Amino acid sequence: MDTVHDVVVVGAGPVGLAAARMLGRRGFSVLVLERWPEPYPRPRAVHFDDEIGRVFQGLGLAGPVKAISEAVPDHYEWRNAAGESLVRIDWSGLGPGGWPTASFFSQPDLEKVLAEAVEAMPEVTLLRGAEVVGVEERAEDVLVTYTAVGHRSARARFVIGCDGANSFVREHLGVGWHDQGFFYDWLIVDTIPLDERDWSPQNWQLCDPARPTTIVSGGPGRRRWEFMRLPGETREELNTAEKAWELLGPWGRTPENSRLERHAVYTFAARWADRWNRGRLAIAGDAAHQMPPFAGQGLCSGLRDVANLCWKLDRVLRGESAFALLDTYTSERRAHLQHAIAMSVELGRVICVLDERQAADRDRRMIAGGADPARVLPVSALPVLGDGVLADSPATSTLRGTLAPQFPVGRAGQRALLDDATGDGAVLLTLDEVSEDFDGRAFTIGTDLRDPDGAWARWFEAHRLRAVFIRPDHYIFGAVTDLADTKELVARYRDLVTTATGEPISCV
Template sequence: MSNDMYDVVQIGYGPVGQTMAALLGKAGHRVAVFERWPELFGKARAGHVDHEIMRIFQSVGAADAVEEDAARATKYEFRNAAGELLLSFDWDFDGISGWPSDYIVYQPTIETALHDAVSQLPTVEIHQGWEAVAIEPQNDHVDITLRRVGRSAVGKKVVTDEERTVSARYVIGADGANSFVRDIIGTDQHDFGFQETWLVLDLRPTMPLHFDFDNGQICDPTRPHCLFQLGKRHRRFEFCLLPGETPEQMSDPATAWALVKQYGVTPDNAELVRHAVYTFKSKLADTWMDSRLLLIGDAAHVMPPFMGQGMCSGVRDANNLAWKLDTVLRGLSDPAILESYRDERAPHVSSIINMSIEAGKISCTTDPSVAAARDEAFRTGQVPPPPPFPHLESGILATTDVNTRLRGQLAPQGRIALDGREGRFDDLLGTGWTLLISGHIVPEFSGEQQATLDRLNVRVVAVADSAINSAATDIDGYYTKYFAANAVTAVLYRPDFYIFGAADDLAAVGTLIDELGSLVPPRVQAALA
């Protein structure tokens, strides 16, 4: 075994891997990250985050830096060639997570903000310019062999002979769609059957640009395309490749400028910072965990970009896995809890992949007769509205005789006042298991229930309209309205902000704690962690 023994070795350091490293480092675990690129990638891929993702970024101290360059989105529309509205996603509201519902973002800003947060964590090491070449699981750890990556005279990646071996209790593959860790696991992938090739253009305007239509899809069969902001200082256009067009042809900068000319965008008013041809795929790995190897993000799933949820789904993976792995590494629960990771995340991701495919089908239509039929169907109300955004349906969620209406939904975050300070709930009290109670009265717990609360470090927080009995003050009446609208007295939510269960009255709170102790049991001494 190598002397370099870590709690976790992570392969990959994109936004999903950065989030994972930040969450584990914040929890105090010794983490070594290895990334084949010698520096941050620095090029935009994802362009959208929602309120849930902003709350996760908030939890690692990166949200304010992300928001600084983020553009708050109000709508994302699908229009036909004549400009008629086919479908609109309304993003002009405040999300339950304590942030605006949706932002349009420039990914390098996110990477910088997350990297800054990770760099402040003393237990996290970042090793850029190293590629994993061998992974060997052992009984109680994993050995990982890595080689230094250099650059040739023309900038091509070169794997050198310089080699090192490290060991870890767990390995996380955050290494993208062509994941080496996934190859080691040897899992198959379910292919949803959707595949489209588009040209992606990112520009930096050098003077103000204004468009009659912004942030949406132009479902024109002669050339489906889209345009939207990338944060406050960049802009993206995407164009579908038509039959007979090749990636080589479309990768020519002259082609890019010819396509955006219709919008009045030229080298005189914008800088082309990136142009690349992508084939959008839709796949879900059958296995996300094999003993001590785990997958997150694109290593576990890929989806078309038409819902803007690819990176978001990966960040949710990290938030789901991090708290479970934390309890295992601390010896607070049995490693079997990790089996719930894919059970919870895969159905959620699968629903979003299907939603993305259906949205993509609206746009990716190049047959004029099919497009005309599509337009007529929308025009006459024959197309049903999109399904609601998914929540958790199963896994570590309460199932006994308590209020199940909120189970698996996202927990609220409002503004509170406590001990002379005001701010968002998480900024004042932090994150983790939280029992949120309406009013000033906290129920008595049995000895076993209190032991469960103590073992999992569950915070019990009473929120009321005044600070009687040390209750947090509900500054805006947000929590009062939430509890009243849902006819509950308490909610118990997980470290990833999903509600474990809710109680109609204080007498039912103990039942929630009992089931929590059952579903997240103490570590069995014989179990390996």
Template sequence: MGGDTEHFDVVQVGFGPVGQVSAAALGRLGHRVGVFERFGGLYALPRAGHVDHEVMRGFQSIGAVEKMLDDAFRCSKYSWRNQHAQTLLDIDWSYDGISGWASDYLIYQPYVEDALNQAVRRQPSVAVHHGWSAVGVEQGDDWVEVELAQGVLEETGYRLTGERRRVRGRYLVGADGANSVVRSLSGIAMVDRGFNEQWLVTDFRQKMPLHFEFDNGQICDPTRPMCLFQLGQTHRRFEFMVMPGDDVAEITSPDRVWSLVSRWLTPEQAELIRATVYTFRSASAEQWRSGRSLLIGDAAHLMPPFLGQGMSSGVRDAIELAWKLDLVLNGKASDRLLDTHMIERRPHVDAITDQAVALGKVSCTIDPVAAAARDQAFFSGNVPPPPPFPILEAGVLDDGSGPANAAVRGRLGPQGIIRTDAGEGLADDVIGSGWQLISRRDIVSSAQPRTRDILKELDVRLLNMGEGAGRVSDVNGTYTAYLDDAQALAVLVRPDFYVYGAVEADEPLDRLVDGLAAKLMLREPAVQA
């Protein structure tokens, strides 16, 4: 492309919540990140309305969780009822998650984005540029260059100003949503996965506290399926399936919206802030990597919202890719490590998407006879319970075959309250996030020098429940109970909170760490004795 070019470690296109997490995570790791977003500022209206405990730990890791909690609402369950108010299915959200947070929260996305944006702005190595769209991508052996065009959003649409610029990075991250330009410019196709339904989405700002007998869930009424739920503590959402014969302009008009929600709301109680029709889709990119371009979030995958996991899956992508990029950018690991991005994340996302589609089909049944049969199947116990939440099945995971490994590998690791000389609190706040070795006793001091060198190279945090190096006090017993349940001497948790593997009760630490060095494709001298 030629000409004057700005240089970054990572160029990122897109600055929605997934892009914000990505930029903050890379910035906290010390990398120069150039972020380019086509809109002139943060998007002021909500899309996602739910996060879970894993995502909360991700927000915690970038310093955004406290501000987010100002408006987040902890919800105890999400229910599925038929048109007669009979319960078909309850999804339990009442428990405390393994990640150190409540299992699930309902959120108002603009407030979350404000918190994430503040976390990004605290990183001096991250530069955010609004009003720039990617229009070209060129790759070399060790660089990727992006051509950008300046634009402004006007009433008539998005208008390009004619100004252009070029930026170059070692890698390009596409966090630019469902209509990803990075994906298109990288020649990656999006594969439809079969779900495609239009729904009217309406959002309201409460003028007073509101409480309904049925606050959060789906009403599977074949005459018009719908759902309602809280968006944090101050907003609410009502969604209605667009039925055959509906006129989009008519159904999104304020008068029509108020008639649809009149059973619950009046203009005296709430302000209508948005009414639009969305197409709920399921799709996945054929590849999540093309050379030095990588995709995260909706740029890589789309799922219908019936499980509330779309944005959360994107946040998982961002946290996972950040720690791998960090190792590669710092010269510690081979570039081939980035191939595990799709190997790990796509099966996980596909499994969640399949669950969301299955729930969507329950809700989107509009034939009365089929709906009655559906209800009877639930009432008679002929509908199996939802499958367990997926785990990681491949990628940077230990190959050990012992019972402890089988119990924990690829699953989320724990976060509890600990006490050290530095203070007391959630472990990530006290000792820092990143690689964590959780053990019953000091197993590092007796390890081989090579093992200790690798742990040092990866800056592994130690949570040792016994005497010696890395000793912590397990204040609420979280870690002791976890190791007891797994029958493990120790577990090694990755920076994205998933367990790499376990040390069995009768083995040294060295086998686990040797395998990790190979899986990460660590470069010399990290693997030297």
């Protein structure tokens, strides 16, 4: 007989496992189907930022994730062939999300943390060696057929495709692509150094037209090099262990002082699907978009996807919101993602220059700009969500749809980051007591929540705010400069998420 679940997640990479944990923690039955019988043991993604650290914190995995990652102690630098700095991006210290601005890890280690967490949950079943071969949308459910010791099937109220760039779920949706036409082949070489060495700066790019090269951390105890394929080279010539050692040679890396963990040629692309959800189906992560790795936002974007989708799906599955709420997943995330892709592409255009004259022109321009990202890179605005669950009026337009900070607070005599003190769900933060308590989810800075570092007071003052309304995914629904407008702000949120409220969608 078919098994019955609230949600089937296709794909057990970090995005799929995170989605399963988010939904399992909300009490839903989740089946995760992964085509490969064992986790892939080689490195792939290596970076997450402070926003994504906050996502891991919300999954209850702050400690285990910090244990397998390392924070960047300095800057992310881009140099020309002469060693001159073209751009310096400060990655040191804590970001506004309360986590290190940038952290590096090895993907197998992260997947192990996530897999162990979901396997310990009674609400979640992780089934490996189960390739999805059919998705049939029906009036009251989705029938998912998969191979696992023969053909099996499961019924679900909703299906999330986190099944990578060649997504089966996306193919079933039949959606098109918006492609930026940015394609370059790079050889990725992951190593484990066997010697002691100070890597400073820890992460940088060599913008040398003779061979553009990336040198970054691969997580604790690992280093990664990425080498651009040159004209006249084939992918097959580039993707050998012998070629990897040849390219590592000038960097002092040899079989005597390093272990070669992986070498693979990737084609960097910049594109996104036209639509990310329809009916009872949605896609996330690489199934919905791909981007060059130069800004380190590939995995981050996928985890933002499921953070956005899962709080809305929670409401729909419970019958608190209509299916139409899920359409804001596509409209919000697709627009937001384009900032990450634009930044990645612009950084790619800095490094992927093989013409010496063009490289010299680039170098002069960027050096004249003082290597300041705000001056030498055209993408500088804060990423903002597209149309969706966002306030219209009254609201501060500069903050609406941006990520809220997570400064420390004090509560019950304990110091904690905001989310740990307030818990899951939407939150109203104010500088003064208000009669609108938002079902107990309103907190006043200074009384309900202490401001031990004064960071919240400075932030409210800098934006001339009296109250800010933060969604469950930590993005700002809206903010007001007059406390009298708070009631209208909360009412507008309720209206947007509960319009045309439906019955809980069943799977019977």
